Amino acid sequence: MAYNLKKESNKPERLTGGHRLCAGCGASVAVRGVLRAVNEEDKTVCGVATCCLEVSSVLFPFTAWQEGFIHCAFENVAATISGVESNYNALKRKGKITDNYKFIAFGGDGGTYDIGLQSLSGAMERGHDMVYVCYDNEAYMNTGLQRSSSTPKFAEVSTAPVGTKQAKGEMGVGKGQHKKDLTAIIVGHGVPYVAQTTFTNNFKDLHEKAYKAHYTPGPAFLNVLAPCPRGWRYPAEELMTITKLAVETCIWPLYEVEDGEWKLTYEPKKKLPVEDYLKLQGRFRHLFKKGNEWMIEDLQAHVDKKWEQLLKKCK
Amino acid sequence: MGIRRLLSGNEATATAMKQINPDVVAAYPITPSTEVVHYFSQYVADGEVDTEFVAVESEHSAMSACIGASAAGGRTATVTSACGLALMWELLYVASGQRLPMTLAVINRALSGPININNDHSDSMGARDSGWIQLYSENNQEAYDNYVMSWRISEHKDVLLPVMVCQDGFITSHAVENIELIEDEKVKEFVGEFKPERHLIDGGPLSVGPYDTPHFYFEHQYQRAQAMKRAKQVILDVSKEFAAMTGRGYGLFEEYKMADAERVIVVLNSSAGTAKVAADQLRAKGEKVGVLKLRVFRPFPHAEVAKALSNAKAVAVMDKCDSFNGMGGPVFVDVRTACYDLATRPQIVNYIYGLGGRDVTVDNFLYVYEKLTEIINSGTNTDDIYRHVGVRGVN
Numbered sequence: 001m002a003y004n005l006k007k008e009s010n011k012p013e014r015l016t017g018g019h020r021l022c023a024g025c026g027a028s029v030a031v032r033g034v035l036r037a038v039n040e041e042d043k044t045v046c047g048v049a050t051c052c053l054e055v056s057s058v059l060f061p062f063t064a065w066q067e068g069f070i071h072c073a074f075e076n077v078a079a080t081i082s083g084v085e086s087n088y089n090a091l092k093r094k095g096k097i098t099d100n101y102k103f104i105a106f107g108g109d110g111g112t113y114d115i116g117l118q119s120l121s122g123a124m125e126r127g128h129d130m131v132y133v134c135y136d137n138e139a140y141m142n143t144g145l146q147r148s149s150s151t152p153k154f155a156e157v158s159t160a161p162v163g164t165k166q167a168k169g170e171m172g173v174g175k176g177q178h179k180k181d182l183t184a185i186i187v188g189h190g191v192p193y194v195a196q197t198t199f200t201n202n203f204k205d206l207h208e209k210a211y212k213a214h215y216t217p218g219p220a221f222l223n224v225l226a227p228c229p230r231g232w233r234y235p236a237e238e239l240m241t242i243t244k245l246a247v248e249t250c251i252w253p254l255y256e257v258e259d260g261e262w263k264l265t266y267e268p269k270k271k272l273p274v275e276d277y278l279k280l281q282g283r284f285r286h287l288f289k290k291g292n293e294w295m296i297e298d299l300q301a302h303v304d305k306k307w308e309q310l311l312k313k314c315k
Numbered sequence: 316m317g318i319r320r321l322l323s324g325n326e327a328t329a330t331a332m333k334q335i336n337p338d339v340v341a342a343y344p345i346t347p348s349t350e351v352v353h354y355f356s357q358y359v360a361d362g363e364v365d366t367e368f369v370a371v372e373s374e375h376s377a378m379s380a381c382i383g384a385s386a387a388g389g390r391t392a393t394v395t396s397a398c399g400l401a402l403m404w405e406l407l408y409v410a411s412g413q414r415l416p417m418t419l420a421v422i423n424r425a426l427s428g429p430i431n432i433n434n435d436h437s438d439s440m441g442a443r444d445s446g447w448i449q450l451y452s453e454n455n456q457e458a459y460d461n462y463v464m465s466w467r468i469s470e471h472k473d474v475l476l477p478v479m480v481c482q483d484g485f486i487t488s489h490a491v492e493n494i495e496l497i498e499d500e501k502v503k504e505f506v507g508e509f510k511p512e513r514h515l516i517d518g519g520p521l522s523v524g525p526y527d528t529p530h531f532y533f534e535h536q537y538q539r540a541q542a543m544k545r546a547k548q549v550i551l552d553v554s555k556e557f558a559a560m561t562g563r564g565y566g567l568f569e570e571y572k573m574a575d576a577e578r579v580i581v582v583l584n585s586s587a588g589t590a591k592v593a594a595d596q597l598r599a600k601g602e603k604v605g606v607l608k609l610r611v612f613r614p615f616p617h618a619e620v621a622k623a624l625s626n627a628k629a630v631a632v633m634d635k636c637d638s639f640n641g642m643g644g645p646v647f648v649d650v651r652t653a654c655y656d657l658a659t660r661p662q663i664v665n666y667i668y669g670l671g672g673r674d675v676t677v678d679n680f681l682y683v684y685e686k687l688t689e690i691i692n693s694g695t696n697t698d699d700i701y702r703h704v705g706v707r708g709v710n
Contacts, residue, residue: 079376083383122372
C-alpha cells in the first residue's frame with residue numbers, strides 16, 4: 001500500500017509525548033518514525049543505551065514507553081536486546097507465547113560508533129532478529145558535547161574546541177578527523193539489511209527503510225541522522241531544513257544495502273555545496289572566518305570523494 | 316536414590332545446568348570455566364536441552380544478554396572466571412540492582428596482572444559487594460548441590476537477587492570425583508517453574524532500568540540491602556528442603572571439630588579439605604583444633620560466625636585473595652568485624668595463601684595452627700595480624 005504520512009501519523013504512539021527531550025530534538029523524531037513502521041498488531045521491546053533518549057524518557061516512576069522497554073548500560077544495548085530476543089525464541093519454541101514481537105535497540109552515536117561498537121558487532125554477527133537504530137547526532141550530547149568518532153571534521157565540540165587561530169594540521173581547528181563510516185562497517189558484517197536515512201519531507205524514506213528493517217528476518221541496522229539543535233547550534237525549528245540540506249549536499253546520502261546490494265534511495269537533482277549546510281550551524285562558524293577557506297575546501301573534497309565512491313557501489 | 320557418577324567440577328556444573336534447562340545461557344570462553352560451556356553447547360547441539368545458547372563476543376555481552384533475558388522473564392545462566400568476571404563488573408550491579416534472578420557459576424581464578432590462569436579467589440572476592448549472593452563449594456558435590464539450590468534462592472520473592480556459585484578453578488573444576496547426582500525429574504520438581512511477577516515479553520507494558528533520581532535511588536538501594544539480609548533465611552530454608560530430598564545437609568557454614576576447639580582456621584572452597592586433614596592430624600595428638608568452612612559469604616552470616624568462634628582462643632582467617640589494603644583479606648576483615656561484639660573475643664589473624672595457584676599443603680595449615688599456639692601464649696598486636704603463608708622468602 002502506498003505510503004501516507006497522515007495515516008501513519010494517526011497510529012497510536014509507542015513513545016508518547018511528555019518526555020523531557022529538548023524542543024526540536026532529532027532523537028524522538030527518529031524513534032517515533034522507526035516505531036510507526038511496526039505493524040499495529042505486533043508488539044515491541046525497545047532497548048535504549050544510556051543517552052539523552054534514555055535519561056529523558058524513563059525517569060522513575062514515569063515512562064514514555066508504552067510497551068516493553070529496557071535500559072541496561074551505555075555500551076551494551078545490542079547485547080541486552082539480543083538477550084531479550086533469545087528469551088523470546090526460547091519461549092516461542094516452548095509454546096509459551098503467541099504474540100509477535102519486534103526487538104529494537106536504540107543508541108546514540110557515542111553508544112554505537114564508539115563504546116558500543118563491540119556489542120553491536122557481536123549482535124549483528126550472531127544474527128539475532130533485531131533492528132539496531134543509531135540516532136546519530138554526531139557527538140556525546142548527554143554528557144555535554146564531547147567528540148565522538150561520528151563527529152564530522154572541523155565541528156567544534158567541547159573536547160576538540162576551536163583555538164585562537166586555525167592552521168592545517170594544528171590543534172584548534174575543531175575536530176581533526178573525518179567521521180567514521182559506520183554504516184559501511186555494518187555492511188561489512190553481511191547482515192541482511194542496512195540503511196542510512198533521516199527524516200526529510202514526508203518521512204517516506206525513514207518509514208520504508210524502517211519497515212524493511214523490521215520485517216527482514218535477521219539483524220538489520222539503521223543509521224539515522226538526528227540533529228541536535230543545542231549541540232549543532234541552529235534554531236530548533238530548523239530541524240527539517242538541516243536534515244534536508246544534509247541530504248542535498250550529499251553529506252548524508254540516503255541509501256540501503258539489501259543482501260549485499262547497494263542502492264541509492266535518493267539522488268539530489270543538483271548536489272548543493274557543503275557551505276549551504278555548514279553555514280546554518282554554530283558548530284561550523286569558524287569555517288567561515290577569513291583565512292579558513294581551506295577548511296571548507298577540505299570538507300567539500302571529502303564529501304565529493306565519498307559520494308563518488310558511493311555512486312560506484314550503487315551502480 | 317541418587318546416581319553415582321565420576322565427574323569433574325565443570326561437568327557437574329554443566330550437568331546441573333542441563334537438568335535445570337534454562338531458557339537462555341549466554342557465555343564466553345575463559346580458562347578454567349570454558350569446559351562448562353563446551354559440555355553445555357553439546358547438550359544444545361544434541362537437543363538434550365531447549366535452551367537458547369548465545370555465544371557472545373565477550374563476558375560483558377554475556378552478562379548484558381543475561382540481564383535482557385532475565386528481564387524478559389527467562390531463566391538465565393552464565394559461567395566465567397577471573398578477568399571475565401572483572402569485565403562483567405559494571406553489569407553485576409545492574410543485574411542485582413534491577414533485582415533480576417540468575418545464576419553465575421564462577422570457576423575461581425586469579426586476576427591479572429601479571430596474567431595467571433590458576434586458582435585463587437580474587438575474581439569473586441572483587442565482586443563481593445555487587446549485590447550478588449555468593450555460595451562457595453569445597454568439592455564437586457558441593458558445586459553441584461549449590462548450583463541446584465541457587466535457583467530457588469535467587470528466584471525467591473523475598474530475595475530476587477542473582478547468585479554466584481563458586482568453586483576452585485582446576486582444583487575442583489578439572490579434578491574428577493565420584494559424586495551423587497539427583498534424578499532429572501527430582502531436580503525439575505525441586506527447582507520448579509520460574510514465574511516472575513513482571514517481565515518484558517507477554518507481561519504488559521514495563522520499563523526496566525529507568526533513570527533513578529536522588530528521590531528514589533536510595534530507597535531502591537535500601538530494598539536491595541534488605542533483600543540480601545532476607546536471603547539468609549531463604550538459603551537455610553532451601554537447604555533444609557534440599558537435605559530432605561538428598562540427605563545432604565548444608566548450613567551457612569560447616570563446623571568441623573569445633574565443639575571444644577581453641578584454635579580455629581576459617582577457610583572457604585577447596586582448601587577446606589586440606590585444612591580438615593591438618594586438623595585431623597593434630598586432633599589425633601589430642602590438640603583442640605577446628606575448621607570453620609564458610610559456604611555463604613554473601614550475605615555474610617556475621618552473628619552466626621561470631622557465635623561459632625566465641626569459645627575459640629585464636630583464629631586464623633585464610634584468604635586466597637589479597638585486598639592490598641594494608642590490613643588484610645576480605646574474609647578476614649568480615650570475620651574480625653563480626654567478632655567485635657563478642658564479650659570475650661578470640662585473637663584473630665589473617666593469612667593470605669595460595670595466590671595464583673600456589674600449592675596449598677597440609678603443612679601450610681599445620682604451620683598456621685602452630686602460629687595460633689604462639690599467639691595464645693604470647694599474644695599478637697595489630698601490626699602483626701596481616702600475614703602470608705607459602706610465599707618464598709617469607710615463611
